[in-house]
Amino acid sequence: MVLEGVVATRRAGGAAFTLTIEALRLEAGSLVAVTGASGTGKSTLLDIAALARRPDNATVMAICGTDAAALWARGAKDALATLRARHFGYVLQTGGLVPFLSVGANAALAQDLAGRRDAAHLVALAGTLGIDDLLARMPASLSVGQRQRAAILRALAHRPALVLADEPTASVHPDMAATILALLADQARQAGAAVLLATHDAPAARAAGFHEVPLQPGPASSRLPALLPA
Template sequence: MTDAPLRLEGVVATRRAGGAAFSLTIEALRLDPGALVAVTGASGTGKSTLLDVAALARRPDEAMRLEVCGTDAAALWSRGAKDALAGLRARHFGYVLQTGGLVPFLTVGANAALAQDLAGRRDPGHLAALAERLGIGALLARMPATLSVGQRQRAAILRALAHRPALVLADEPTASVHPDMAATILALLAEQARQAGAAVLLATHDAPAARAAGFVEIPLQPGAASARLPALAEA
């Protein structure tokens, strides 16, 4: 049986700023291959904190279970095994940021190839075929600064999927694009991830668009200085 790309249980992460603290509690979240999950909520309710924890970029304060593809990431955090955590990120994760987050001095093709190299999965044919499917096959030699917003987001999806990751994380990837383009980007992300067998965890304020693209919605439940992600045992 294939290990779930992501399993979180009893996870608490606290963000502190300006003397104030905000705590996010994740009851239970399991993403199996092909799962599409959208965490929704207003700004400041913990969506980015959730993605930071899932991406192994933020150490949680508590974690009954934090597993990535069968590896106990909570234990790695406890041991301070930063190299092992970085290896998990490189092999198993693809990340789509709000603004694309492409390396500005590399071409579109080189950005995607870098993801493959870091994961140890160089495959030019797969990269080229995926770029064609995303409608940016003719843009691989272009620099990110020469692309439109929509093209940059497609390039970010290309980079996120090029190395065949088990888990794709997307933080408000459609926040700065036209609604028609937003629908296209979410549909492409869902389609390509499912074809690759990747699970997708999306943070968004646009619940209708996410649902229309086939994502299961989990609304964050905000409090005065905290938020809770209710249990979703499996997706």
């Protein structure tokens, strides 16, 4: 994934906040943690990267060989949805599991949307995450830590090229937070995926092997400095 010269403005109650992404290039196996205080644009950054939010301007938005900026310009929502389904796995703060589907069905849905149904891979991944005995359970019956592991299972089940995680440890005990970050990093590495993590816990992210990139706040704005491979 390559993002260059991307600008997004969020407006609420007459106020405006602008996020500028100078340059962000993620390759297979990259582990990047974007850090910053609440309100500095971490979630906005992930939504832009996930093609869930249209930027105001974008010099380059290249996703797995596709010009996403051109798709936004044409209003090609179906093509953007296909890109998201095939190439992205998203771990939300609260897990974001479909409440009326079991853990296994949530992960299978991600595989189906990507056109990559692989029951054996799903079961093996669940075993590595320690939730193979929870596949038939409904999300409401799980603990917070179990839900986050289930969300990681869903995010990785279809072998995405890019995994996005928005404060995935914000609501769990510090010991569980370390476990979740380590599992997310290890499983993404094994799958050959890049991981873009938004977190307020920089020490935990660094301990899990993530390269920290702090957002640089300014008046009603934040900037992500250029991050290119060495």
